[in-house]
Amino acid sequence: MMGRLSVLDISFCKIGYKGIACIAEALERNESIQQLNIKGNPIRSCGAAEVIGHIAKNVKSKVEAINMNSCQIDNSFINALKKCTEIGNKLKTLELAVNEMGEEFVYELLDLYTAFKWKMRTSVSLRNRNAVTKSIAEAGCKNLIHFIM
Numbered sequence: 001m002m003g004r005l006s007v008l009d010i011s012f013c014k015i016g017y018k019g020i021a022c023i024a025e026a027l028e029r030n031e032s033i034q035q036l037n038i039k040g041n042p043i044r045s046c047g048a049a050e051v052i053g054h055i056a057k058n059v060k061s062k063v064e065a066i067n068m069n070s071c072q073i074d075n076s077f078i079n080a081l082k083k084c085t086e087i088g089n090k091l092k093t094l095e096l097a098v099n100e101m102g103e104e105f106v107y108e109l110l111d112l113y114t115a116f117k118w119k120m121r122t123s124v125s126l127r128n129r130n131a132v133t134k135s136i137a138e139a140g141c142k143n144l145i146h147f148i149m
Contacts, residue, residue: 008033011067012040020047027063028054034062039069039095048073049080056084065093069123073099078108088118096124 010023020043027033038051048068055063073096081087087094101124112118 004032005030006032006062007035007037009035009037010041011037015041015043017043017047017050021050024050024054027051027061028058030058030063031060032062035065035067036063037067039067039071042072043068044072045074045077045080047071048077049083052080052084052087056087056090061090064091065095066091067093067095068099069095070098073101075101075105077101078105078112081109081112085112085116088112088116088120091120094120094122096122099124 015023015038020038020041023038024047027036036051041047043051048071051066051068055061055066077096106124109122109124
């Protein structure tokens with residue numbers, strides 16, 4: 001039956017941009033999926049942007065958790081998040097670990113959390129953790145609190 005699926009786990013299915021773009025279009029009309037697991041698919045930032053964009057357009061979307069770990073997503077994904085700022089309060093969890101983001105991504109993400117009072121939890125692992133840890137320590141922790149709450 002259409003629209004009754006609450007969890008869609010298509011992790012490690014070798015889905016690329018074309019495949020995820022089709023799935024993203026369907027998510028714009030879906031009213032039942034609550035958890036989306038697409039980890040381990042080489043969708044890159046453009047595919048991740050399609051997913052976020054179509055979910056954000058769907059006012060009846062029930063999606064509250066997306067796992068995009070290991071999807072070859074880089075810093076450019078921040079542009080999709082900037083275009084869909086409502087996604088930060090729509091989702092409860094956005095998993096972005098084991099991707100290709102750098103410290104610039106984290107700082108811009110922190111800015112989005114602060115500016116739009118996002119409530120979702122996000123996990124991000126970075127290419128160079130030592131540089132980021134040092135930079136965060138130097139900048140202070142007041143903005144980091146918004147990021148981890």
